[in-house]
Amino acid sequence: MAAFWVDKSTRAIVQGITGRVGQAQTHWMLAAGTPLVAGVTPGRGGQVVEGLPVYDTVADAVWKDGANASVIFVPAMVARDAVIEAIGGGLQLIVVVTEHIPMRDTMEFKARARCAGVTVIGPNCPGLFVPGVGKLGIMPASIFRVGTPEGVGVVGRSATLSYEVIANLAEAGLGQTAAIGIGGDPVVCTEFVEVLKLFEADPATKGVVLVGEIGGSAEERAAEFIATMSKPVVALIAGRAVPPGRRFGHAGAIIRAGGGGAEQKIKALREAGVTIAETPSQIPGLLKQRLK
Amino acid sequence: MRHTEVVVLIVSEDLAKRLLSSYGLPVPPGQAAQTPNAAAAIAQMLGGSSFVVKALIPVGGRGKAGGVKLCASIESVTEAAQVLLGHDLLGYRVDRVLVEKALPIAQEIYAGVVANSATNRIDMVVSFAGGIEIENASQGNNQVIWQLPVEPGDVLPVHRVRQWLRQTRVEDVNLEALASVLVALYRAAADLDAVLLEINPLAVLTDGTLALLDCKLEIDDNGLPRQPELAEVYRQSLSSRELRARDLGVSYVPLEGDIGVITSGAGMGMCTLDLLKQHGLAPANFLDTGGAISEALVQGALELIMEPPQVRGVIINLYGGINRMLEASKGIVAALHTISGNRPLVVKILGNQQEEAWALLETVLNVHVIRVVQTEDAVSTLAELMR
Numbered sequence: 001m002a003a004f005w006v007d008k009s010t011r012a013i014v015q016g017i018t019g020r021v022g023q024a025q026t027h028w029m030l031a032a033g034t035p036l037v038a039g040v041t042p043g044r045g046g047q048v049v050e051g052l053p054v055y056d057t058v059a060d061a062v063w064k065d066g067a068n069a070s071v072i073f074v075p076a077m078v079a080r081d082a083v084i085e086a087i088g089g090g091l092q093l094i095v096v097v098t099e100h101i102p103m104r105d106t107m108e109f110k111a112r113a114r115c116a117g118v119t120v121i122g123p124n125c126p127g128l129f130v131p132g133v134g135k136l137g138i139m140p141a142s143i144f145r146v147g148t149p150e151g152v153g154v155v156g157r158s159a160t161l162s163y164e165v166i167a168n169l170a171e172a173g174l175g176q177t178a179a180i181g182i183g184g185d186p187v188v189c190t191e192f193v194e195v196l197k198l199f200e201a202d203p204a205t206k207g208v209v210l211v212g213e214i215g216g217s218a219e220e221r222a223a224e225f226i227a228t229m230s231k232p233v234v235a236l237i238a239g240r241a242v243p244p245g246r247r248f249g250h251a252g253a254i255i256r257a258g259g260g261g262a263e264q265k266i267k268a269l270r271e272a273g274v275t276i277a278e279t280p281s282q283i284p285g286l287l288k289q290r291l292k
Numbered sequence: 293m294r295h296t297e298v299v300v301l302i303v304s305e306d307l308a309k310r311l312l313s314s315y316g317l318p319v320p321p322g323q324a325a326q327t328p329n330a331a332a333a334i335a336q337m338l339g340g341s342s343f344v345v346k347a348l349i350p351v352g353g354r355g356k357a358g359g360v361k362l363c364a365s366i367e368s369v370t371e372a373a374q375v376l377l378g379h380d381l382l383g384y385r386v387d388r389v390l391v392e393k394a395l396p397i398a399q400e401i402y403a404g405v406v407a408n409s410a411t412n413r414i415d416m417v418v419s420f421a422g423g424i425e426i427e428n429a430s431q432g433n434n435q436v437i438w439q440l441p442v443e444p445g446d447v448l449p450v451h452r453v454r455q456w457l458r459q460t461r462v463e464d465v466n467l468e469a470l471a472s473v474l475v476a477l478y479r480a481a482a483d484l485d486a487v488l489l490e491i492n493p494l495a496v497l498t499d500g501t502l503a504l505l506d507c508k509l510e511i512d513d514n515g516l517p518r519q520p521e522l523a524e525v526y527r528q529s530l531s532s533r534e535l536r537a538r539d540l541g542v543s544y545v546p547l548e549g550d551i552g553v554i555t556s557g558a559g560m561g562m563c564t565l566d567l568l569k570q571h572g573l574a575p576a577n578f579l580d581t582g583g584a585i586s587e588a589l590v591q592g593a594l595e596l597i598m599e600p601p602q603v604r605g606v607i608i609n610l611y612g613g614i615n616r617m618l619e620a621s622k623g624i625v626a627a628l629h630t631i632s633g634n635r636p637l638v639v640k641i642l643g644n645q646q647e648e649a650w651a652l653l654e655t656v657l658n659v660h661v662i663r664v665v666q667t668e669d670a671v672s673t674l675a676e677l678m679r
Contacts, residue, residue: 021584077517099582102485102515107412108445114412138583140613140643158559160611167642167665184558187409213559217410238562241569243547279567281666 003202004130004178005093005119006035006069012136013061013091014039015082016073016098017049025073025097025138026050032141034134037065058089069093071127071136079123080105087116095136096122096189103187110189121190125183126159131176139179143167148175152287153199155180155192156211157218161238164280165211172284177205186215192222200229207232207287210274214239215260223268232290234275234283237262300487300510301526302350306390308509311484311521315476319504322392324348331373334391335366342394345372349384352508357382362394395503399464400493403474405481407488407512413441416453416478418470420462448478465496473502484522485515533596540592542581549574551674552597552606554590556581564609564667571675576603585615590623598631605636605678609667612643621649625656634658636677640670 016022017039038061045056061067113120127137131146156162212219240262309319325331347359361372402419421436481489490508516523537544555561640662662670
């Protein structure tokens with residue numbers, strides 16, 4: 001049973017493999033040892049990218065190569081269709097890297113994924129990295145400290161800020177059991193809580209770092225679950241200095257009247273027993289104290 | 293109604309009503325005017341003796357603030373337009389007014405379609421309590437707000453709405469007509485990528501027919517590529533710097549301080565702003581490059597954020613991943629050729645080809661290269677330089 005959705009039985013495809021980003025990221029996923037078996041780009045069936053066969057449809061990849069997971073890099077306006085095709089093809093894990101997907105499209109494939117019992121991570125996310133298995137998404141492998149039997153789990157909404165946190169942990173000698181980016185949009189298909197449950201259940205994970213930010217109420221919902229967890233959690237909430245009502249790149253990162261502010265998130269997390277870091281570089285030290 | 297934190301385009305009332313009328317929805321006859329004379333001419337054309345003149349500003353609470361005027365003659369339409377046009381209302385300058393025929397109202401209904409991110413449902417909402425302040429409508433003993441959650445992407449059949457409306461036990465409204473209006477609103481909201489579509493009031497007229505008197509339409513800006521007409525309206529609403537940022541493919545936020553900020557990623561950006569504040573520095577702006585960093589993009593981005601004269605220093609915080617960071621550093625060098633003044637730049641660049649990028653940047657005057665992972669080091673270096 002895979003601790004973090006992927007293991008040696010994973011046979012992943014790349015939807016949008018012939019695009020510039022899809023192709024480059026396929027190269028880096030393979031370099032990280034990821035079990036990729038094929039790519040899909042409608043109209044490009046028969047090509048070969050990075051040594052992988054390209055098919056016109058997800059169904060072909062399932063039929064010919066036994067695909068059971070997907071990473072999606074297709075353009076925003078066709079992403080809804082790509083996700084629904086992947087769900088319909090019977091894939092069990094779908095990572096949506098594409099950003100700028102209209103919210104109603106995300107809501108639609110989120111609802112369909114729930115109905116089908118399929119895990120969708122994202123959209124607008126860097127995906128997941130599981131040392132020893134590989135990565136589905138775009139997290140740079142170079143920042144991780146691998147080869148440690150035990151470690152910490154990292155879950156975050158923001159990609160690059162999570163990278164800085166991971167790099168800080170690695171420099172301080174803390175390895176990672178998994179890093180999962182859930183995405184920066186106001187609607188994401190997998191939330192903090194679902195990832196925290198995996199970290200809590202995984203015996204190799206000794207502590208957890210949560211990288212949150214202003215906007216929405218995902219951190220507050222996470223706090224409710226953390227209150228029931230046995231493992232220490234350290235959190236960083238970005239955006240305390242951000243004025244209300246302004247958008248900061250992430251569609252989700254905006255404070256509206258009555259919600260989404262950093263202070264109430266920090267308060268909820270503290271009350272759940274979370275140690276709050278003021279800066280990314282404080283995180284390893286705070287976590288080490290909690291792990292003693 | 294409260295809804296999600298998605299970023300939206302607020303569509304002006306006249307355009308929203310025009311879009312909705314193409315769904316067969318009953319909007320009052322009317323047209324927008326930029327001058328009092330044009331307003332009078334529209335009233336003349338509409339005919340009758342009773343008109344409404346409304347300030348076209350993208351904000352609620354307009355009626356209470358005096359932005360909606362009932363007029364009993366063509367002359368008073370001219371006067372109302374004179375009072376409103378060119379003046380500030382709720383922080384917005386009124387450049388246009390909407391002149392409509394005033395209709396005889398028997399009852400006011402609230403109707404809304406809300407994309408609810410918390411429940412992942414599209415909520416159809418209706419209230420017969422009337423009045424302007426749906427936000428303050430208390431649940432109390434009598435249910436005042438009726439909500440029909442619809443699975444996103446589903447078609448909403450009229451029989452489902454009819455069945456739902458019967459539960460409200462409202463007797464003095466033609467529920468059949470109301471059901472058709474609500475279904476059309478639901479369809480319009482879906483087609484237009486609306487995060488919120490609110491009709492308040494949806495009036496029952498004295499002859500029993502319905503009319504959309506006011507309308508609030510908020511569009512998800514990620515939907516704009518498939519909404520060409522709205523995309524053009526959005527472009528026209530942007531400042532020249534925001535427009536340049538959009539054309540570069542970056543997100544740009546003007547702020548009030550004196551430090552220009554470029555980061556790759558919004559979370560990293562917000563963290564950088566937090567650290568600036570901790571070090572007593574205030575951002576003049578914030579630019580998120582997104583994931584596709586190139587020489588041209590970084591050059592354009594740096595030129596953009598250094599343009600405002602109040603910018604005294606700059607922090608660039610890039611995590612390139614697979615992007616070649618040498619390209620980014622060439623962009624910085626190219627931009628500095630076009631920018632005058634001796635303002636310090638602190639640059640933290642990590643990713644593919646980082647060593648080559650550092651080597652190039654260290655040859656440039658006023659550029660301070662940070663070779664570590666920690667953003668704190670970059671911010672504290674900048675704080676030193678700004679002293």
